[in-house]
Amino acid sequence: MHKLCSLFRQPSPVLLFCLQAAIAIGLFSLLCWVTIRHTVGEIDEHLFLKVTQIQHLPPDEIPARIAMDTSDDPENKRPYGYFSPRGEHIVGAFETLPSKVDGKPFNLIATLGHQAGDVQRHYRGVVVRLPSGGILVTARSTDGEGHFDKVLLLIAGGSLVFVLVIGMVSGTLVNAAAARRLRDVRRATQQIASGRLDHRLPLSGSGDDIDNITAVVNSMLDEVERLIRDIQGICAGIAHEVRTPMTRMRGTLETTRRRTMSVTDYEQVIDTALQQSDIVMTRFSALLRIAQIGEAAVLARKSPLNLQDVLNDVIDFYEAAAEERSLTLELLPCVPAIVNGEADLLFSAFGNLIENALKFTPPGGAITVMLHQRDGKVTVEVRDTGPGIPVAERDLVFLPFYRAKHQAGTTTTGSGIGLSLVAAIARLHNANVSIREGGPRCCVAVVFESGMHIHPAGASREEVDCKR
Ligand SMILES: Nc1ncnc2c1ncn2[C@@H]1O[C@H](COP(=O)(O)OP(=O)(O)O)[C@@H](O)[C@H]1O
Ligand SMILES: [Mg+2]
Missing domain, CATH: 3.30.450 (Beta-Lactamase)
Known part of the structure; x- marks a missing residue:
């Protein structure tokens, strides 16, 4: 039977x-x-x-x-x-x-x-x-x-x-x-x-069921390959970033061991060792944070929210820091744009972009945040009048621990983890983050694939879009 x-x-x-x-x-x-x-x-x-x-x-x-x-x-x-x-x-x-x-x-x-x-x-x-x-x-x-x-x-x-x-x-x-x-x-x-x-699996080009499944498997393989390359880059980054403070700490401890020193000298050496181990700990915490962003609990916390409100909060938070550095920080007039998201994470992502702009823009410059919606996509742009990022490094800066070459020898602090955190948060929101052509300036754009537009009563399309 x-x-x-x-x-x-x-x-x-x-x-x-x-x-x-x-x-x-x-x-x-x-x-x-x-x-x-x-x-x-x-x-x-x-x-x-x-x-x-x-x-x-x-x-x-x-x-x-x-x-x-x-x-x-x-x-x-x-x-x-x-x-x-x-x-x-x-x-x-x-x-x-x-x-x-x-x-x-x-x-x-x-x-x-x-x-x-x-x-x-x-x-x-x-x-x-x-x-x-x-x-x-x-x-x-x-x-x-x-x-x-x-x-x-x-x-x-x-x-x-x-x-x-x-x-x-x-x-x-x-x-x-x-x-x-x-x-x-x-x-x-x-x-x-x-x-x-x-x-990759071969496609016959007929567009039949086998071709459709093969195409899905191929795109899955693309993603797997990208992830593995990312992991390789992250591992290399971790090794590099951890090796420097560890080498310093080991050198200091070795020298101390060889020489006879006073208690004050020993205290200084211990402080340096603690500082270096703090750096290592901070970098591992940042990595852990990126790993936690993909967790299901975060996904469950997503709900429809107005990006305009999140951006206003971020601007309020960083206004004083901008003033201190003689920079202007403003959100251009725009209309509400609703996306499905997690407010704290989005605050953290836009906060990171503004922190970078504050860090890299010389005093007297301007930081401008824009929010606009076209063809069902919601875009947030953070522009500044700083040096920008060279075209060749615009993808690399999203890898953990990567800092653009022009930063070498400058006094700006950081571990190169901020933009990879932004990219992880964007991925979680079905958004894409990229560095756009901003002339000599820097323009980071976060594009949300599906957004809900609220038209204010009687507003025309021109009024609705951000004035650029
Ligand atoms: N607004 C900006 N202007 C110029 N360069 C930037 C800007 N934002 C990011 N970058 C470049 O991208 C690199 C990576 O940024 P990020 O991941 O935030 O690391 P960090 O801020 O710790 O250096 C920075 O080191 C810098 O070289
Ligand atoms: Mg940063």
């Missing part, structure tokens, strides 16, 4: 094909049976009509009528036979009386006539005892109908065989093509499994 159920849940192509062939043969047989029944019914009706016509004739006129009909039918297609009550032949092409005189139509084979070319024919006939006592045999040749049946059988059987052959050939071809593609996919999968992460 279980086997039968699984057969219906996952029918094999061969089983389906056999089922279709059986249905086709069944339908064809039904068609033949109905056609033959109809033809035979018509012949029988005609025979009984003839019997009725002759029955109603006066008994002495019957032989003359039969003789006339027989002479009108030289090929014996509608033959008669008239016999005496005792079965002696009187008139008609049938000279021998068939054995059953029951008035029921039956099939018979006979050679009528006495000429050399006369052949055996198939007939449908009936033998009836007339009220006068005489026995009437009337029949009709069925050779024409037999021929029609043969042609019908030939056409239908031929088309059936043709359809079956075409079905089998095309099924085999389709099966072979699918098997070939699956073989290619299996080979490519084995290569990927053996460590060739840059390898």
Whole structure:
């Protein structure tokens, strides 16, 4: 029973094909049976009509009528036979009386006539005892109908065989093509499994179901490859960032061990070691924070919020710091834009961007925050009048611990973790963060893929978008 159920849940192509062939043969047989029944019914009706016509004739006129009909039918297609009550032949092409005189139509084979070319024919006939006592045999040749049946059988059987052959050939071809593609996919999968992460599954370009699944798997592999490269970059970054303070700490401790020093000197060395270990701890905490951002609990805290409110809070928070550095910090007029998000994380992301702008913009400069919405996408831009980020480093700065080269030798502090934190928060909000062309200035844009726009009553589109 279980086997039968699984057969219906996952029918094999061969089983389906056999089922279709059986249905086709069944339908064809039904068609033949109905056609033959109809033809035979018509012949029988005609025979009984003839019997009725002759029955109603006066008994002495019957032989003359039969003789006339027989002479009108030289090929014996509608033959008669008239016999005496005792079965002696009187008139008609049938000279021998068939054995059953029951008035029921039956099939018979006979050679009528006495000429050399006369052949055996198939007939449908009936033998009836007339009220006068005489026995009437009337029949009709069925050779024409037999021929029609043969042609019908030939056409239908031929088309059936043709359809079956075409079905089998095309099924085999389709099966072979699918098997070939699956073989290619299996080979490519084995290569990927053996460590060739840059390898992708082959696409046929037909856009069918296998292609769609393959494309999804390929994009998944792209993401896996990107993640692995990110992890490699992060590992290299961690090694680099931790090695510097650890080397310093080890050097100081080694020197101290070799020299005889006062208690105050030892205290200083311990302070330096503590400072360096604090740096290591801070960097690990930052990494932990990025790791925690992807956790499900954070995802659950997301709810629709107005980005305008979040940005106003961030501007309020950093206003004093900007003033201290003689920088202007403003949010350009804009309208509410709703996204599904987590307020604290978004505050932290935009806060990081403003902290960078504050850090890298020389005194007297300006920091401008913009919020606008176009084509269903909500964009937040943080611009400053600082040195900007070189084009070649615009992707690299999002890697943990990466600091742009132009920062080397400057006095700005930082560990290079801020922008990777922003990127992680953006990913969590289905947003994309990038460094845009801002002339010599820096422009960081966070684009949320789906935003909900609230049009203030009566506001036109131009008023709604941010003035740029
Ligand atoms: N507004 C900016 N102007 C110029 N350079 C920037 C700006 N924001 C970020 N950067 C560059 O990107 C690097 C990475 O930034 P971030 O991850 O925040 O690290 P950090 O601020 O600790 O240096 C910075 O070191 C800096 O070189
Ligand atoms: Mg920073």
